[in-house]
Amino acid sequence: MELKQPYLLFLGDAADALAAKVAQGIKTWRPDYCVGQFRLKNCNADCGLPDLTIKDAAAAGAKTLVIGVANRGGIISEEWISVLIEALESGMDIAAGLHNKLADIPELVACAEKNGRSLFDVRYPTQVYPVASGKKRSGKRVLTVGTDCSVGKMYTSLAIEKEMTDRGMDADFRATGQTGILISGGGVSADCVVADFIAGAIETITPAADEKHWDVIEGQGSLFHASYSGVTLGLIHGSQPDALVLCHEPTRDHMRGLPDYKQPTIKACIELNQTMARLVNPKATVVGVSINTSGLEEQAALEYMDKVESEIGLPVIDPFRQGVARIVDKLSEI
Amino acid sequence: MELKQPYLLFLGDAADALAAKVAQGIKTWRPDYCVGQFRLKNCNADCGLPDLTIKDAAAAGAKTLVIGVANRGGIISEEWISVLIEALESGMDIAAGLHNKLADIPELVACAEKNGRSLFDVRYPTQVYPVASGKKRSGKRVLTVGTDCSVGKMYTSLAIEKEMTDRGMDADFRATGQTGILISGGGVSADCVVADFIAGAIETITPAADEKHWDVIEGQGSLFHASYSGVTLGLIHGSQPDALVLCHEPTRDHMRGLPDYKQPTIKACIELNQTMARLVNPKATVVGVSINTSGLEEQAALEYMDKVESEIGLPVIDPFRQGVARIVDKLSEI
Numbered sequence: 001m002e003l004k005q006p007y008l009l010f011l012g013d014a015a016d017a018l019a020a021k022v023a024q025g026i027k028t029w030r031p032d033y034c035v036g037q038f039r040l041k042n043c044n045a046d047c048g049l050p051d052l053t054i055k056d057a058a059a060a061g062a063k064t065l066v067i068g069v070a071n072r073g074g075i076i077s078e079e080w081i082s083v084l085i086e087a088l089e090s091g092m093d094i095a096a097g098l099h100n101k102l103a104d105i106p107e108l109v110a111c112a113e114k115n116g117r118s119l120f121d122v123r124y125p126t127q128v129y130p131v132a133s134g135k136k137r138s139g140k141r142v143l144t145v146g147t148d149c150s151v152g153k154m155y156t157s158l159a160i161e162k163e164m165t166d167r168g169m170d171a172d173f174r175a176t177g178q179t180g181i182l183i184s185g186g187g188v189s190a191d192c193v194v195a196d197f198i199a200g201a202i203e204t205i206t207p208a209a210d211e212k213h214w215d216v217i218e219g220q221g222s223l224f225h226a227s228y229s230g231v232t233l234g235l236i237h238g239s240q241p242d243a244l245v246l247c248h249e250p251t252r253d254h255m256r257g258l259p260d261y262k263q264p265t266i267k268a269c270i271e272l273n274q275t276m277a278r279l280v281n282p283k284a285t286v287v288g289v290s291i292n293t294s295g296l297e298e299q300a301a302l303e304y305m306d307k308v309e310s311e312i313g314l315p316v317i318d319p320f321r322q323g324v325a326r327i328v329d330k331l332s333e334i
Numbered sequence: 335m336e337l338k339q340p341y342l343l344f345l346g347d348a349a350d351a352l353a354a355k356v357a358q359g360i361k362t363w364r365p366d367y368c369v370g371q372f373r374l375k376n377c378n379a380d381c382g383l384p385d386l387t388i389k390d391a392a393a394a395g396a397k398t399l400v401i402g403v404a405n406r407g408g409i410i411s412e413e414w415i416s417v418l419i420e421a422l423e424s425g426m427d428i429a430a431g432l433h434n435k436l437a438d439i440p441e442l443v444a445c446a447e448k449n450g451r452s453l454f455d456v457r458y459p460t461q462v463y464p465v466a467s468g469k470k471r472s473g474k475r476v477l478t479v480g481t482d483c484s485v486g487k488m489y490t491s492l493a494i495e496k497e498m499t500d501r502g503m504d505a506d507f508r509a510t511g512q513t514g515i516l517i518s519g520g521g522v523s524a525d526c527v528v529a530d531f532i533a534g535a536i537e538t539i540t541p542a543a544d545e546k547h548w549d550v551i552e553g554q555g556s557l558f559h560a561s562y563s564g565v566t567l568g569l570i571h572g573s574q575p576d577a578l579v580l581c582h583e584p585t586r587d588h589m590r591g592l593p594d595y596k597q598p599t600i601k602a603c604i605e606l607n608q609t610m611a612r613l614v615n616p617k618a619t620v621v622g623v624s625i626n627t628s629g630l631e632e633q634a635a636l637e638y639m640d641k642v643e644s645e646i647g648l649p650v651i652d653p654f655r656q657g658v659a660r661i662v663d664k665l666s667e668i
Contacts (some may be wrong), residue, residue, distance in 0.1 A: 134560030134592045191530040198529050198564040226468030226571045226614050230532040233557075234564025258468045272609070280560050 001127070003095050003120060003185040004063035005033045008054075008087070009047060012069040012080055013040045020045035022097065023068025026183050029158045033185070035060040037068075040079060045069070054083065058090035064120075066182055067096035076100055084108060088117045095120035097178025097189075122181040123189045125201070132199035132238050134280060139209030142331055143241040144219040144290070145273045147264055149228060149256045151249040152292040152319065153219040154180050159319040160245070161216045163328045171214040174205050176235060180218045190220050191231045198231060202238025214331070217241070223272050224264045225255055233276060240281045242334055244273055245288050245327055250304055251295035266308060287334075288315040288327035335461070337429050337454060337519040338397035339364075342386060342421070343371045345379050346403040346414055354379035356431065357402025360517050363492045367519070369394040371402075374413060379403070388417065392424035398454075400516055401430040410434055418442060422451045429454035431512025431523075456515040457523045459535070466533035466572050468614060473543030476665055477575040478553040478624070479607045481598055483562060483590045485583040486626040486653065487553040488514050493653040494579070495550045497662045505548040508539050510569060514552045524554050525565045532565060536572025548665070551575070557606050558598045559589055567610060574615045576668055578607055579622050579661055584638055585629035600642060621668075622649040622661035 007026065014020040020043075027034055027047040036052035039045075047068075052060065065087040071077065076084075076098060084094055084102075088111045096102050102119040103109060112119050142160065144153040157173055157180075164171035173180070175187030186205070193201045206215040217239050221228030246269055255261040264272075270286045277284035289308060293301035301318060309316040315326035341360065348354040354377075361368055361381040370386035373379075381402075386394065399421040405411065410418075410432060418428055418436075422445045430436050436453040437443060446453050476494065478487040491507055491514075498505035507514070509521025520539070527535045540549040551573050555562030580603055589595040598606075604620045611618035623642060627635035635652060643650040649660035 131591075132561040134589075134595060136594070191528075193529050194525075195527050195529050195532050195565045195568065196525040196562065199561055223567075223610075224613055227466040227533055228530065229571050229610075229613075230564040230566075230568025231529045232564075233567040234529065237560045237563050255468075257465075260470070261468060275606070276557075276563075279558055279563075 001120060001122060001186060004093060005185060006035045006062055007033050007064050007066045008052060008057040008062040009034055009037045009049060009068045010065050011037050011039045011043050011045050013042045014045035014069045017045045020069045022179050022182055023047050025179055026068060029183050035062045054086045054090050062092055064093045064095050076105060081107060085111050088112050088115050093118045093120060095122060095182060097122045097182055123178045123192055125188055125193050129193060129197040129201040129204055131196060132203050137208040138211055139213040139215065140334060141206055141215045141217060141239050141241045142243040142245060143217045143239045144245050144247055146219060146222045146247040147269045148222050149225055151247045152290060153247045156245060156247050156290040156319050157216045157218045159324045160328060163324050164214055169214060170212055171216055174215050174217045176218045176220050190235055198234025199238030202235055206239060223276060226258055226261060236277050237280050241277055241284050242281060243331055244277060244284060244286045245290055246270055246286055247290045249292045267312060287330040291316060291318050293318045335454060335456060335520060338427060339367045339519060340369045340396055341367050341398050341400045342391040342396040343368055343381060343383060343402045344399050345371050345373045345377050347374045347376045348379035348403045351379045354403045356513050356516055357381050359513055360402060363517050369396045388420040388424050396426055398427045398429050410439060415441060419445050422446050422449050427452040427454060429456060429516060431456045431516055457512045457526055459522055459527050463527060463531040463535040463538055465530060466537050471542040472545055473547040474668060475540060475549045475551060475573050475575045476577040476579060477551040477573040478579050478581055480553060480556045480581040481603045482556050483559055485581045486624060487581045490579060490581050490624040490653050491550045491552045493658045494662060497658050498548055503548060504546055505550055508549050508551045510552045510554050524569055532568025533572030536569055540573060557610060560592055560595060570611050571614050575611055575618050576615060577665055578611060578618060578620045579624055580604055580620050581624045583626045601646060621664040625650060625652050627652045
């Protein structure tokens with residue numbers, strides 16, 4: 001799955017900024033990929049890109065219209081269809097990460113065929129992945145892991161990739177979820193792969209590379225999350241990471257979606273992730289902790305991070321507040 | 335997925351006894367389910383059941399023809415088709431656990447439809463499973479885990495179920511692989527479920543039950559197997575096991591299919607499985623070790639098991655040589 005750039009970001013009738021967070025993510029991390037945005041009349045989001053008609057976007061070279069908005073139930077609404085048809089007829093592919101598939105809408109399928117265009121439902125793997133071989137591959141790999149789901153693994157991974165490329169290091173973000181795929185244009189939605197092939201899919205998207213090259217692999221779920229731990233472990237074993245970065249959100253009472261489960265401690269999470277990763281790469285080490293402190297005031301956030309850092313003796317940062325430079329410093333030593 | 339009993343076991347043109355091991359497994363563990371066997375002329379296997387024509391089997395009440403033979407590549411051969419057609423026309427369903435699907439053979443699909451019969455490709459889940467809730471369920475659960483793949487987890491689970499029911503305990507074997515499903519008539523092929531739903535599928539097939547009821551859950555893979563560990567962890571977390579039984583095969587040089595990976599020690603395997611299981615059930619404990627000593631002479635086997643038992647202080651048995659009574663004794667205390 002490789003999406004063609006540049007993109008026209010479709011914000012549709014986004015109810016608010018949060019509903020368009022996929023589009024915002026693409027704009028933030030891949031500004032060069034974006035020629036503009038398309039908004040319907042009742043759209044309440046704005047990525048700060050030029051508002052283009054489909055015609056203008058095509059003239060500006062847009063190759064893919066990316067649906068950057070999520071609405072209730074992941075539905076592709078009737079209102080959108082005429083816009084999508086126009087985009088296909090103007091020579092663009094369409095990419096979406098919704099539960100409901102573009103490929104299940106006969107009108108879009110027929111129009112794409114007629115115009116020789118592609119529909120990308122990036123949530124659903126289209127290729128057959130092999131069973132993981134477990135073989136050591138050349139190149140370096142860092143994987144983000146978490147105390148829980150939705151704690152900033154994608155954000156942290158993209159921030160690490162950016163810091164590395166800003167320093168002239170050779171690095172690629174490897175997406176394992178639909179938003180990451182739409183941002184970077186490739187990858188695999190790990191939780192949608194058939195269970196036997198989780199690790200094999202990750203081996204496939206992080207192939208052997210130059211010895212100095214870094215794959216920065218987006219993690220999923222948590223070893224401590226009763227619903228998704230299998231995906232997480234498959235990701236760890238397919239990545240064979242040289243380094244891990246632990247991501248955490250400090251204001252939660254319990255595991256996301258699991259009211260009966262307490263959050264693990266950062267220390268326990270570091271230890272268990274290292275244990276599991278060392279089964280496939282004896283050198284695997286957690287090099288730092290990335291904390292999403294958006295739920296704390298600045299002073300409280302800084303105090304919290306100081307406290308964790310003195311407890312574990314590793315760099316503890318909020319990638320949004322302070323950037324990931326101290327973590328990339330550690331990675332540079334590997 | 336619930337297969338109707340009794341079965342006619344189809345041995346086809348099995349090259350040798352090993353090729354018909356699925357049929358043999360059904361005969362061994364569910365003799366009451368079997369009215370007879372069907373063999374083609376060049377069949378070199380024999381489950382010791384009456385050889386029946388399709389007509390005779392239908393007259394004897396057979397409800398499902400089970401393909402109990404695996405041939406090279408999991409192919410459904412031309413030679414078989416006419417027999418399968420006759421079975422469908424005689425009122426039987428057909429069940430198979432092969433890679434190639436019955437449902438992909440138009441002739442069989444048409445014949446099944448015409449006769450109101452079903453084709454069961456038990457390797458492929460047909461229902462949508464939920465994301466695991468992680469909620470505590472009533473009833474007791476024991477899960478088999480392994481140092482590696484193919485070390486006797488299904489055999490051990492079936493032996494535990496049998497020992498329990500022989501003692502008048504309330505127990506059900508819960509199949510998680512195609513052979514186990516064909517033997518017991520239900521379950522889910524855990525490694526073929528979409529990754530997000532591994533644990534949810536296991537919660538579904540091991541629902542809340544009477545407090546004294548035991549689910550004996552067939553494990554898959556190994557936490558130490560780089561290709562399949564995700565499936566294993568999903569199984570552990572979906573099972574929320576009260577007890578685990580570790581299965582082991584002592585003559586291997588390396589992990590199955592992974593020449594670069596050494597086998598873990600039994601002690602390390604007990605510890606890691608307990609650690610992972612206790613994330614969802616703090617009481618989870620390994621209660622014994624089941625060793626497949628078929629590769630050792632009797633004296634060597636007994637000495638080996640004695641040695642392991644004195645090292646770990648838990649019952650160590652070969653379910654084939656000695657049965658699982660000592661493990662069920664331990665489970666009875668829970």
